[in-house]
Amino acid sequence: MKKKLLCVLLIVVMLATTVSLIACNKNSAGEANFVVPEGGYDGSAVTLKFYHTMGANLRAVLDTYIVEFNKIYPNITIEHEQVGSYDDVRTQISTEINVGAQPNIAYCYPDHVALYNVAGAVVQLDNLINSTEEGIGLSDAQKADFIQGYYNEGKQFGDEFMYTMPLSKSTEVLYYNKTFFDEHNLQLPKTWAEMEALCAQIKQIDPDCIPLGYDSEANWFITMCEQYGSPYTSATGDHFLFDNDTNKSFVKMFREWHKKGYVTTQEIYGAYTSGLFIEQVDTNSYMSIGSSAGATHQRPAKDETTGEYPFEVGITTIPQVNASNPKVISQGPSLCIFGKENPQEVVASWLFVKYLTTTVAFQAEFSMVSGYVPVIKSVGEHPAYANFINNADGGANIAALSAKVCLQQEAAYYTSPAFNGSSMARDEVGALMIKCLTENTNDVDALINSAFADAVDECEYNS
């Protein structure tokens, strides 16, 4: 048996060498620098595939507006499907790119686009945006209507080109127990320094509580980098720049907070921090930082007998390092377009992307159903949406309240550079944050130094 197994192995190795000598020619994924064909869209019949992650209720909204879109462009058929989660979309498309079977349009996060771009599969939108062909380009008014922070997300890929269009966005906001805050006459923290004092104050009122829960460790780290203006990553040159003294010092500061019992995160706590915030158990929190799109999870369940919410939820901006120069993260899906042999497919894809991102009615309805916020300012004047925002409260209409807070921060949005490996950096800093906040040691500086160095090593090895 032994000899034979070895023989087999040898044969397999030989076979392998033969095959490796055969040149492999793969389909090119299409031309990235797209040239708009003369005359723009020629009205020919094309079928577009659109991958997204929308649930049933959002698909219903989309279907309504596809009907509207087809009134303008009857020959463009949109076939859309939900491909599980964001990660599933990325895995599916990167496999399909391999044989040239990628869809036309997809929901994307910046690091996905960076990945597809290694193969040059994503179409640069600049020529389409600036096209003078009829119905193709964006007018100056249309461009100006976009919330700048969201629009600029499309250009964060280390070259000057635009690769994505924002569809709907969210950010992180601070949810607080307004009933409790009013009762004890507490002030909302504008800065992290005020937050520390506030946590100490709350701890005195309720020693068994954890005043603040932060949902995402990675967002926390990256947002702090941005607020301090210290390096995190770069899309060009050396990618991983987060191992620096400023970052180490804020991590050390939050470690002290954590040890004093001021703050916890989802991973450290071992359960949803929103659960900690809304539950009426022995331990709870009075503030919770989480996605503005998840507002309904931050609202306590109604009391069964009275039908009232046990407390009112307030929503405000997250604390800042410098309150006059606020920075908040920009999250949520964008759309990208894939290269195809037939330029008409690309132009048609663009028309649909343009339709979804610039149509006020669609943006308004999609936002109200999803809890995300629209990416164009003029939605604010849409009657239904304006009504939605005006009825915002900390109970039944909490989604509107979070959207309202989100919309007030339009100048504060930042995005991190996107490159192949940027999601790796995100994972690493999240893990680093947990490690540095929690691990027991006599030499905190040594722990922090080694954790940072290890995280950079890991990023560099895996990217």
Add this chain to the structure above:
Amino acid sequence: MAENKKATVIMHERDIEKTSKLQVVNNVFGTFFRYLFLIIVAVVVLFPFYWMIISSLKTLAEYRLSVPTFWPKQVVWYNYVEAFTAANLGTLFKNTVIVGVVSTILSLVITVLTAFVFARLEFKGKNALFAMLLGTMMIPGELFTITNYETVFRLGWLNTYTVLIVPFLVSVFYVYLLRQSFMQIPDSLYLAAKVDGTSDLKYLWKVMIPLAMPTIISITILKMMGAWNSYMWPNLVARDADMQLITNGLRNAFTEATSGDTNFPVQMAAVALVSIPLFLVFIFFRKYIMKGVSRSGIKG
């Protein structure tokens, strides 16, 4: 070989009587502990199933509580209603049954033939070939996905029943299992059949398959369940709504509107909805087949 060792046993009547009283006491104790042991294992095995059911009866808010509840505070049935309406269960069920049944039958035929060759027939290079088959089980299959995707793409099989059935018809795992079972059947039976002029296939059908029936049933169950639970491959190659299998349809159907997270209670309800009939089918199926099988055993 353990045969014939116990062929002749001489016992004295007196000895039997002496030991029997002790045995009764032993038996009572033994039986008690055996049942205790089996019931503990049963509880442990049942726990996730129980969890699946209670999760499907919880509200989303209760499901997200940091202190998990072991019985829903408020039993709700609307998850089942939503599961029933949100996913196109009819199509998903139909596809899964077609793929499950066809691939199980084809796979059984191939497995039986292959195991028969390796257990009974003799030809040059047989052992090397078998070693090679075992060798294929040793490479992590994760790396096959992309190559196989390319292959089925080139063959034009995407979004067909073929792509869901054919690529994983052969499982060395089951061939090996059945070969072990076949090898326990004494050669003498085969030689006798040869003398009678029975053909190989007839012998396989009349003697070997009935004798190895418990193993074949195990394989059927495993293969069926495999088809039922497979996720990665179908998700990659059969994306069209009218080609999706139950796990794909179910995993993707229930996301929350706001965060895009999976709505687990609804998903659990959906899984419970489809697994309970499956489970009943299996109880029935197993009983039915076992009835027809001689329980005399292989050896002897």
Add this chain to the structure above:
Amino acid sequence: MVDSKHKWKAWLYLSPALILLAVFTLYPIVNTIRLAFMEDYGMMKALSGATFEFGFGNFEKVVEYRNFTTCLKNTVLLCVLTVPISTVLALLIAVTLNSIGPLRRFLQTIYFLPYVTNSIAIGMVFAAMFNIVGNVSAEPPLITTAGIINNFLGIFGVEPINWINVGSSYWANITVMVIYIVWNALPFKILILLGGLQSINKQYYDAAKVDGTSRARTLWKITVPLLSPMIAYVVITSFMGGFKEYSSIVGIFGETMGPPGNKGAMNTMVGFIYQSLEGQHQGRASAASLILFAIIMAVTLVNLQVSKKKVHY
């Protein structure tokens, strides 16, 4: 073994299996080997027209990984711990089940239930059982709930153990993994061994009963030898599977392959392969899988040698 006069028939019967295996298993393996020797191969890079040199660079990269020994250690440890435990336990359960009268069918049916239970439910129930919710790393620590396992141990006066949460120890993590993997493996092994037991002729047991042979002796002298082909099968295949442990770890610890703040502490070879695929290092992943293949083959050769001596057909 009997010599067949019609050798072509053997090949005829084998042909469907061989053709399918050639296309869907052998070809991908060959492709894997090819990529393993293309230095720094990445699929997306290849699509953009990059070329790769032939060499051993991928293998060097794999061995140079700072956590390579951790991956290797976890892989081997989990395998050598779980295979014997689950096999012996499954054997005991199968034999006991086969020896009882009433409730036998019912219990047998219960043991099939895991097959219709959703795998997500299985992961979630485990997380809930071992999970401590609270600020365990703050001073003083705050515990909201210690989890059902700790509550149970608390009855016997045991202090809550940090199994899988932030700051948990390596051996606590390993213990949870072993329990989880054994639990997951049991139904399959019980099914196989029970199938084997049902094929054993009752006469042997009747003889033993008359003989007054003790239960343990019957098990060791009659059942185990008669069941040896199935036991060999279970052991050999679970060693092969045991070295490829990955999804069970994701089930407990998530994609970070370790407790919070200790990313990769439970990482394995297959975990490393996934990590490499994720980072678009298909060449490196292929090299790692060949290294793993070599390890599994060595162990299987030993297993086959042992089983040759011990298995009775």
